[in-house]
Amino acid sequence: MNFQNTKEFAQELDRSDELKKYRNEFSFPQINDKDVIYFTGNSLGLQPKKAKEYVDEVMEDWASLAVEGHFYADKPWWDYHERFCQPLSEIVGGKPTEVGVMNTLTVNLHLLMVSFYRPSMKKYKIICEEKAFPSDQYMFQTQVDFHAKNVGFDPKEAIVEIKRREGENNIRIEDVLEKINEIGEELALVLIGGVNYYTGQVFDIQRITEEGHKVGAYVGWDLAHAAGNIELKLNEWKVDFAAWCSYKYMNSGPGNVSGFFVHEAHHNDKELSRFAGWYGHNKERRFLMEPQFDPVQGANGWQISNLPVLSLAPYLASVEMFAEVGMKKIIKKRNLITSYLEFILHEIDKEIEGAEFEVITPVSQEERGCQLSVYLHGQGKELFHFLMKNGVVTDWREPNVIRLAPVPLYTSFEDIYNFGQILKRGICD
Structure with missing residues (x-):
């Protein structure tokens, strides 16, 4: 696929995404009154909205049935x-x-x-x-x-x-x-x-x-x-x-x-x-x-x-x-959205003089999942803090690596595009 670094292209990918409805099944933290771009599902996944319902069900059974919940709960x-x-x-x-x-x-x-x-x-x-x-x-x-x-x-x-x-x-x-x-x-x-x-x-x-x-x-x-x-x-x-x-x-x-x-x-x-x-x-x-x-x-x-x-x-x-x-659909989107993230990183790299991102995760889709680990050459932890303050929740590992995990069930392609724009501002500011 010939990727484009435009919001319109990302939105078109989202319209054809067969998993897009599942994004609404999760609760997103907010920063600056907006849902965050969440790239740390490789550390802690977002909360499925149905999770609270299932926990509440157990609590209600405990309250109404006590020990009999072992056998007579739903x-x-x-x-x-x-x-x-x-x-x-x-x-x-x-x-x-x-x-x-x-x-x-x-x-x-x-x-x-x-x-x-x-x-x-x-x-x-x-x-x-x-x-x-x-x-x-x-x-x-x-x-x-x-x-x-x-x-x-x-x-x-x-x-x-x-x-x-x-x-x-x-x-x-x-x-x-x-x-x-x-x-x-x-x-x-x-x-x-x-x-x-x-x-x-x-x-x-x-x-x-x-x-x-x-x-x-x-x-x-x-x-x-x-x-x-x-x-x-x-x-x-x-x-x-x-x-x-x-x-x-x-x-x-x-x-x-x-x-x-x-x-x-x-x-x-x-x-x-x-x-x-x-x-x-x-x-x-x-x-x-x-x-x-x-x-x-x-x-x-x-x-x-x-x-x-x-x-x-x-x-x-x-x-x-x-x-x-099903894992087949998850892996299909994983491959596409991770490739789009890699494309966006390289595009920002080309656009900004002095930016140098080295993806240390293997290029082959058989040798990677949805995580990309990126060396931020010439950048310090200040860039990580800038991303966090501007609604991108990611992960920092010493000496200067950020881990980005666009989880297929709740990450959109527009998230990837918006991340690129925030990243560009963080380097230029």
């Missing part, structure tokens, strides 16, 4: 979490029996590592990406330290980071595959972010998973920036496990519950360790209060505690919207 709390299995399976490319919701992201990754990181003296190394999100780095460090004390390996040798080549912004897939084969039989686990939070790079989940399995390692994925953003086929790709937060692209509210995936190949493996709890026990016999743990068949057998229904309610409102729209 959406009984007893099995509230099971409503997520089908729609989440479609979002991440799994089977309904392979997905569930519980806890928060890092908690779930720790719990899943109980099953999938079982190091020995000969097989104990973990591959991750350089500059992974800090929470993942802390998780790796503490998991390795915990096991090293019991097994006896050197924890300083356990974590292997795949680094970017000198002068490059992104990690090369061939370097990941080469490192997997170099470590070989010493490799216990590959655990990488499906989309790097800093650069927006999408990793080749299928190829990395296949290569990890060839050397006998488990392969898991932190999908915090991937779920609801990129195409996933976790079952087909034979990913062992994954987890994701729900409050970024899936708009469930701050710090809300995490989704998780366990491949069906592991559901009947009695050799896998897991931490057990009441809600992972056989559903049909749960209230018999039996002393011996009998796990639910499937991913929900990894559940531990009963679910926080008030937290699930806004997530359900969003997940139902995803089910209605």
